[in-house]
Amino acid sequence: MSDLPVSFADIQAAAVRIAPYVHRTPVLESRRLNEILGGRVAFKCENQQRIGAFKARGAHNAVFSLSDAEAAKGVVTHSSGNHAAALALAASNRGVAAHIVMPRNAPKAKVESVRRLGGQIVFCEPTIAARESACEAIMAETGAVLVHPYDDALVIAGQGTAALELLEERPELDFILAPVGGGGLMSGTSIAARAIKPSIRIVATEPAQANDAWRSWTAKAWTAGDAPNTIADGLRTTLGQRGFVILNALLDDFVTVSEDGIRDAMRLVWEVLKIVIEPSSAVPVAALLERKLDLQGAAAGVILTGGNVDLDRLPWQA
Structure with a gap:
């Protein structure tokens, strides 16, 4: 291995x-x-x-692996589900900003969960291309670190x-x-x-x-x-x-x-x-x-x- x-x-x-x-x-x-x-x-x-x-596990490992300088700029992801809430929680526990790109048709309950946990939501069209583009724009503007929902070591x-x-x-x-x-x-x-x-x-x-x-x-x-x-x-x-x-x-x-x-x-x-x-x-x-x-x-x-x-x-x- x-x-x-x-x-x-x-x-x-x-x-x-x-x-x-x-x-x-x-x-x-x-x-x-x-x-x-x-x-x-x-x-x-x-x-x-x-x-x-289970998403709370990966999100916390990613957020708490960041250096202080990296974390200070916040984290960003795209998700309409559990990873969105998990990253918002992990960022809150680290005391940093979490930018969450969510599709406009995301379930209201999940949107409310992310907001309750302190995530800063940016809505986009419900396509992968739109999600990735919105994340790239946030990263360019803020320097936030991308925490991908699953394709991340x-x-x-x-x-x-x-x-x-x-x-x-x-x-x-x-x-x-x-x-x-x-x-x-x-x-x-x-x-x-x-x-x-x-x-x-x-x-x-x-x-x-x-x-x-x-x-x-x-x-x-x-x-x-x-x-x-x-x-x-x-x-x-x-x-x-x-x-x-x-x-x-x-x-x-x-x-x-x-x-x-x-x-x-x-x-x-x-x-x-x-x-x-x-x-x-x-x-x-x-x-x-x-x-x-x-x-x-x-x-x-x-x-x-x-x-x-x-x-x-x-x-x-x-």
């Missing part, structure tokens, strides 16, 4: 760096879910993380601390699963898991209707996907270049799941574990529910990535 853009040492350093600012989230297990899913499953509950998602290292904690608590795991959007979490998870337990099987999961990362991994070449059309809104992003390199090197398997599977898995976790998760969190659970992996006699760890949902528009209410 020495030639990868992020090392296990980077993840270990990130764990120390972010410890004062993020939660060590609980790991839950349910006898009933074990029976339904066909094996022992440990759930790492990042839905109970600061801002309700410091962000990837921070996200890997969730798997580090999970395997410290559950070293017996035979599988570890997480969802893929931009690839930051899955990349950090893969590096941590392979370093801690080389024999573990690392499995990426993705909606079949937003499968650009699966296509890239299968082809062993970065491949643009079709326009995503999935209820897993946190995964409607394109796999980053760093993520592609890491996943191509370390993954054992990559499976895709149906929209019905995501919906059923999300509802199942709500009903049985009595916790709120968002559709993106349900993707690896759907992989087990749809029997994409054989867990007979095995133990699996699943990272539940977040719990930010619109309670008036739940998937099973459509």
Whole structure:
């Protein structure tokens, strides 16, 4: 793994760096879910993380890695989701400005969350080109440092601390699963898991209707996907270049799941574990529910990535 853009040492350093600012989230297990899913499953509950998602880890690692001179100029990113709130929180904890570029059609609840955390929002048209252009303009005007939502080595290292904690608590795991959007979490998870337990099987999961990362991994070449059309809104992003390199090197398997599977898995976790998760969190659970992996006699760890949902528009209410 020495030639990868992020090392296990980077993840270990990130764990120390972010410890004062993020939660060590609980790991839950349910006898009933074990029976339904066909094996022992440990759930790492990042839905109970600061801002309700694992993104707090990467954002804090990036912000607190900056020198005082760099941080004084603030940070900038483009995001309509959890990374926006995570960066606003991390910047607030560091006492620096956070410039957040958000599309005009961003959900009101997420806009309000960023504002509540002190983020300075700049709205743009809902295209990647518009987001990147707005970020470049802010960087030119303020000197703010870009903290990319997923294609950033410091962000990837921070996200890997969730798997580090999970395997410290559950070293017996035979599988570890997480969802893929931009690839930051899955990349950090893969590096941590392979370093801690080389024999573990690392499995990426993705909606079949937003499968650009699966296509890239299968082809062993970065491949643009079709326009995503999935209820897993946190995964409607394109796999980053760093993520592609890491996943191509370390993954054992990559499976895709149906929209019905995501919906059923999300509802199942709500009903049985009595916790709120968002559709993106349900993707690896759907992989087990749809029997994409054989867990007979095995133990699996699943990272539940977040719990930010619109309670008036739940998937099973459509």
